[in-house]
Amino acid sequence: MCAELIFYSVVPSEEPGERAEIETFLLRNGLSYDEGIEIFVVGREGRKLVACGGLEQNIVKCVATDPLYRGEHLSLTIVDKVIHLAYERGHSHLFLYTRPNNIAFFAGCGFYPIVEVPGLVTLLENSPIGIRRYCDGLSKSRQPGARIGAAVLNANPFTRGHRYLIEKAAESCDWLHVFVVAEDASLFPYCDRFQLMKSGIEGIARVTLHPGSQYMISRATFSCYFFKEKNVAGDCFTAVDLLVFRQWIAPALGITHRFVGTEPFCRTTGKYNEDMKYWLQADLSAAKPVTVVEIPRIESHDRAISASEVRRLLGTNDFDRIAELVPQTTYDLLSSKYRMKAVGSHTSATA
Amino acid sequence: MKIIKDAMAGTLESSDVLVKVSPSDGPLEVVVKSEVERQFGEQIRRVVADTLARLTINEGVVIVEDKGALDCTIRARLQAAVLRGGAVEGLDWSILQ
Numbered sequence: 001m002c003a004e005l006i007f008y009s010v011v012p013s014e015e016p017g018e019r020a021e022i023e024t025f026l027l028r029n030g031l032s033y034d035e036g037i038e039i040f041v042v043g044r045e046g047r048k049l050v051a052c053g054g055l056e057q058n059i060v061k062c063v064a065t066d067p068l069y070r071g072e073h074l075s076l077t078i079v080d081k082v083i084h085l086a087y088e089r090g091h092s093h094l095f096l097y098t099r100p101n102n103i104a105f106f107a108g109c110g111f112y113p114i115v116e117v118p119g120l121v122t123l124l125e126n127s128p129i130g131i132r133r134y135c136d137g138l139s140k141s142r143q144p145g146a147r148i149g150a151a152v153l154n155a156n157p158f159t160r161g162h163r164y165l166i167e168k169a170a171e172s173c174d175w176l177h178v179f180v181v182a183e184d185a186s187l188f189p190y191c192d193r194f195q196l197m198k199s200g201i202e203g204i205a206r207v208t209l210h211p212g213s214q215y216m217i218s219r220a221t222f223s224c225y226f227f228k229e230k231n232v233a234g235d236c237f238t239a240v241d242l243l244v245f246r247q248w249i250a251p252a253l254g255i256t257h258r259f260v261g262t263e264p265f266c267r268t269t270g271k272y273n274e275d276m277k278y279w280l281q282a283d284l285s286a287a288k289p290v291t292v293v294e295i296p297r298i299e300s301h302d303r304a305i306s307a308s309e310v311r312r313l314l315g316t317n318d319f320d321r322i323a324e325l326v327p328q329t330t331y332d333l334l335s336s337k338y339r340m341k342a343v344g345s346h347t348s349a350t351a
Numbered sequence: 352m353k354i355i356k357d358a359m360a361g362t363l364e365s366s367d368v369l370v371k372v373s374p375s376d377g378p379l380e381v382v383v384k385s386e387v388e389r390q391f392g393e394q395i396r397r398v399v400a401d402t403l404a405r406l407t408i409n410e411g412v413v414i415v416e417d418k419g420a421l422d423c424t425i426r427a428r429l430q431a432a433v434l435r436g437g438a439v440e441g442l443d444w445s446i447l448q
Contacts, residue, residue: 073364073365076363076364077363077364079363080362080363080364080369083359083363083369084359084362087357087358087359092357092358092359092371092373093357108363108386109363110363110369110371110384110414110416126371127371127412127414128382128384128414129380129382129412129414133375133380133412
């Protein structure tokens with residue numbers, strides 16, 4: 001190498017010139033620019049951009065090295081810089097997607113595979129024992145029985161429809177494990193969603209409520225779920241999330257069935273349900289298939305009850321109608337904590 | 352000493368080692384990955400176990416990604432990661448020698 005290598009970070013939204021150069025560099029290396037990236041580390045030799053790697057919260061993205069500099073530790077160095085930047089920004093549990101043929105390189109950077117969509121993409125995390133430890137923890141909640149169910153709900157917020165789904169599912173199983181999506185990217189924060197779910201399912205027998213995790217319907221496993229309201233779902237990639245469920249979570253708890261509500265409104269969730277039948281049931285994995293059971297939604301005034309409807313009604317402050325769709329506990333919280341917010345829904349109400 | 356938050360020390364550069372520590376309720380779990388596993392794996396594990404014992408770390412998760420670091424580097428990186436992630440009061444510096 002002739003000139004000295006320097007590394008520094010770039011916030012693409014503030015530095016359009018750098019951003020354009022990164023975009024060109026990525027294209028030249030067969031990658032497309034990811035709009036979600038908040039910050040990059042770039043490496044330059046003199047003025048020449050020779051490596052980059054980006055971060056969207058705890059997900060490492062768009063790692064590329066100039067072909068002329070590969071095999072000189074530059075790739076390793078850029079990943080190392082990205083890892084340190086992530087820690088500085090408060091993210092220690094990192095995820096990364098890559099083509100399966102890059103697994104060996106990333107293993108050298110401390111990233112280990114969780115699942116592979118054969119021939120397409122592998123999800124890695126920066127721990128050799130991350131998901132294994134998570135599943136060891138889960139397996140302590142195993143219950144005996146031949147038919148063990150699971151449901152993963154965002155419950156944004158918890159409605160009578162969710163209650164119905166869980167009742168029906170629990171009725172047909174020896175035990176039901178329910179997970180609340182942990183990612184805080186919805187209107188209602190996780191702690192409220194969890195609390196409402198907890199009080200909402202009281203009295204239903206043979207159910208365990210689990211906190212969600214990074215390993216199911218999270219930014220890491222299924223990022224486009226959280227952009228569905230921006231309507232950019234397109235061909236959402238659901239395979240990774242569903243394979244993690246089939247290969248890790250289901251075996252840890254002995255899950256044989258996964259329950260979902262039919263989805264009449266949201267395209268992303270509808271596609272997720274459709275894809276679930278393939279990735280959980282088809283003969284494509286060494287892990288046992290999990291049977292998908294769709295439960296038709298209950299209706300109120302001839303319309304399926306949905307959380308998105310409740311959010312819409314909250315926007316217009318229609319609490320009479322909300323009362324018909326949600327249990328008392330949800331109503332009370334919405335009424336006390338979110339009424340003010342709804343009034344000034346587009347201002348920064350601090351109530 | 353107890354690990355109370357995620358912390359890291361070191362790098363992935365050749366001849367260095369990256370150490371990551373995080374809290375957990377269970378017993379101490381240590382994972383060592385090394386590029387020179389076959390020649391020095393046992394020795395590295397001894398150094399790691401000894402350093403953690405001196406720091407009285409009995410719980411948490413410690414992940415060591417070794418790139419061929421010398422023993423003194425492994426010790427230093429482990430100590431730094433633990434001190435960054437640990438609840439340290441009145442540290443006895445002599446244990447770090």
